[in-house]
Amino acid sequence: MREEVKAALEQVRPFLQRDGGDVELVDVDETSGIVKVKLKGACGG
Known part of the structure; x- marks a missing residue:
């Protein structure tokens, strides 16, 4: 499942x-x- 999530995030x-x-x-x-993600930069807020 981790690889599928990574692929989706790359899209x-x-x-x-x-x-x-x-x-x-x-x-x-x-x-x-x-799934836990961290938004960075302009998306962080």
Whole structure:
């Protein structure tokens, strides 16, 4: 599941970067399916 999440983030990353932001994968809980990300830059607020 972690690799699928990474692939999905790579698809949206260019759009976030275009607005001065980015996204970082923090954690993937395989059991519950919960994904935690950290928004950076202009997206941080």
